[in-house]
Amino acid sequence: MPLPHHLCSKLQNAFRARHHQVSFDHTTQNLGILSVLLRNGFLISLTRGTTQSSDPIAFHSTPEAQRRIWATLKYRDDRPVLNEMELISMPSKRIFMTMNEIRAIVSGRRAQFIRPLRMGEIAIIKTKDKENEWLEAREALRLNTPGEVLCRAR
Structure with a gap:
């Protein structure tokens, strides 16, 4: 099971690199933390998908190991909303x-x-x-x- 520090560092690095979307392993913990960030305005949206894309339809037909949560990152005035x-x-x-x-x-x-x-x-x-x-x-x-x-x- 991935630890929360992996999610924190990956999300923070994605914001610093100005990525539009980033994927995380599909676990209850990752989904819970990301949904709190979404509710509080740090993310635009969350989508289930595969390792290749954020396709919710393909999510159900892929094996468990290839399922991902795709987070769309939020920027304001070309600056990341999440700083740290x-x-x-x-x-x-x-x-x-x-x-x-x-x-x-x-x-x-x-x-x-x-x-x-x-x-x-x-x-x-x-x-x-x-x-x-x-x-x-x-x-x-x-x-x-x-x-x-x-x-x-x-």
Whole structure:
């Protein structure tokens, strides 16, 4: 299973190289993180496809290993909307936060060793709730759902 740092670095490098689209392995984790980025305006669209193209019809007839998620990157005034993605929780040290700690980073205070979120910045949280497994920190706060803080994007 690919780790979140692979997605973060690949997406950040694609923005820096001014790519229009980039593909990722079709996993639940990648789909969850990318959908949070899409909901928060960092991406234009997400499409399922194959290793060659973003063709949703061909997606169903290809083998599992060749299925991909294609993300269309968003630029404003020829500058990338996503400037930086930083991994917070790592395989060697996973960071779980309670509701009070999530409230602290959202409202501008430090929690554990994590800096508070700045204007236009989001934190992606993986929860144990299967219905809302991948959330942005403010959504997790609104739904009163603690979890693991995977990464932050600005």
